[in-house]
Amino acid sequence: MTSETATGAGAAAGGAVRAYLTGHLREYGLLIALVAIMVFFQILTDGTLLRPVNITNLFLQNSYIIIMALGMLIVIVGGNIDLSVGSVLGFVGALAAVMIVNWQMPVWMTVIACLLTGIVIGAAQGYWVAYWGIPSFIVTLAGMLVFRGASLWLLEGQSIGPFPMEFQRLSTGFVPDLLPWLGEALAALAGVRRVHGLTMALAALASAAILWLGLRARARDRAYGMELEPAAFFALRNAIVIGAILFLSWKLATFRGLPNVLVTMAVLTLIYAFITERTTLGRRIYALGGNRKAAALSGIPTERLTFLTFVNMGFLAALAGLIYAARLNVATPKAGFALELDVIAAVFIGGASMSGGVGRVVGAVVGAFIMGVMNNGMSIMGIGIDYQQMIKGLVLLAAVVFDVYNKRKQA
Template identity: 45%
Template sequence: MTAIASVRELLSRNMRTSGIYIAFVVIVGLFTILTNGVLLSPGNVTNLVLQYSYILILAIGMVIVIIGGHIDLSVGSVVALTGAVSAVLVIQQGMPWWIGVLAALATGVAVGVWQGFWVAYVGIPAFIVTLAGMLIFRGLTLLVLGNISLSPFPAQYQRIASGFLNGLLGGQGFDVFTLLIGAIGVAGYAVNSFRHRSARLKYKQPVESMPLFVLKVVLVAAVVMAFAFQLSRSRGLPIVLILLAFLIIGYSLVTQKSIFGRHVYAIGGNLNAAQLSGVKVRAVNFWIFVNMGVLASVAGIVYSSRSNGAQPAAGNMFELDAIAAVFIGGAAVTGGIGTVVGAMVGGMIMAVMSNGMQLMGIDQSVQAVVRGLVLLLAVAFDVYNKRRASGLR
């Protein structure tokens, strides 16, 4: 099979996944041109990581929720509530910063248990439970804060979202440590990709040709190292990026390799078949929402650290950004399909579009229209693929 034929086969077999990567490259290229290169400048690349990290964290949890056939409309309010709890303890009560972090995580667990109970064991649809949660947790945020904003956090807490690791290995005009971490990431990706390809060959499954495989790895390596180089020229490696990387790797393994992950896909793909196969549907659904609560609290910690305080309106509309990232990243509306990496790419597409339009000085109302249209087109693309696969018009 020639490289061209291999490319055509892979694109036709995995159009949803392939299309999102192509779209991401096109959008980055477009806004790089429209902003005269400012989009990919070292300072702006760093700002992209800092400004949108909490949306990407929410998208990791949301993709699992959506794969399981649910939706969560409350995560923005949970971000606000967990940040408020942390702020009251650390800023008002003068407790150590790590107490605020632990309290925020405990609040996220409690929220997940609450919503998981109603969805899994009472049987109320997640849309209704989390819609109620959106109102409940926003109201609790107002009560906790007393309708006022609290700031500032101590320097240690601020470093969670705004700290950097740099200068550890030196460098003239760039940070060597950041480049080293990027190189380690590239090596890990290459090894994992080769093992995945070998495993597919072992079971007689189709794979891309070796030249195409090498080209894909080289392109990914070039993008990652260019990204790391721009970070190294600015302020070094953001601490929040390390946190995000661990979450992406960990949850990719959970969704693809663990029994829990396979059960989530089974429930979202065909609930009746999952029940007949012995999947403990209630327990899996319960833990899906507990997990979402924990990740929403992590996002709340990062956001409050980034904003250096807690506000009653914090997290407003975050749930829509997270949901949009997941659907743009290739998840199916009906559940059973989606990946953590796809959600991250979808989130980065939203981030690049928002950041690019801000750099161009486009009005906020126009930005909202564009983002809404992108979400609509992503879902329409999913519906089109389903109809084509089933032979319907």
């Protein structure tokens, strides 16, 4: 529905709009693709996809992929890749299980120890890449094998669980409703049984913030003569985004409210989007990936920066490992197997370039959701894992081919 409106508007308007559209086809394309895929599966699953319980599930299932995609985006923008994240996720989950279940250590201490472990793992891999110039593909391929083996060794080939409630809440817990009166009022108004007030309040706040920031950026672009997004596109894009936020929040609010992981994920996404787009640190990472030699000769400490991208990736992989283990409520030797491929695919679907210097946090998150919705939708429909993998592979290829095709057309 929405995608038709968007293309219709583009065709109707003049040449300037068309020029803008071809220049930014990728960004709109991603958003439109996500909406289209959701609509597609909503129809094919007879409305199961967007049921409150499934939406909650969707966030829980994809949280760890999105969290790792944030780190992977930065690694890839910096001109490297990390193949070890699936194994690191599994290893950290195993470590948490051993510490909590076998050794009876307190949860807070385990969480801190696990995150530190992730940082050390990232540093150990980043060291070889940054200071020895060993290709990251090789270093992290080694890491992938090492940490897969290490988790097998830690778990002695067994599954360890279950975790205490306190640890499970990392993933499956929900934020308590701090605004029950708002919830009751909304419930009465809509004639439903209950509404999570805080969820709707935050959704409204987020929507207002998106609109306000968008308008402010637009005013700035106009003042500095930057290429301006046509007003209709701006309105349509924001309508889709805000509409989606309100719609999904409503669904969540009428179920159990905000899952803890959704909050973690949203906060991390905001932080990383800010770092990559608004800080000198982020700017340096783009310069590093865009032209390492030029960056070095501009006084940018390229080695230390490369090192830090891996440290950060290790930290996020460890966090994802905790969330993953908490969600499954058990640590298994196979946890996170081949997950790195989903994460990397999400980043490339989101528009990052293999050669570095290109890619955005928002793109990676949307890319992860595209993968997530497809996984979820196909599972609901009962499509076998065999077909699922083939379809996901083709979608990844299609997204990158679309990128390259676009670039050629512009050149």
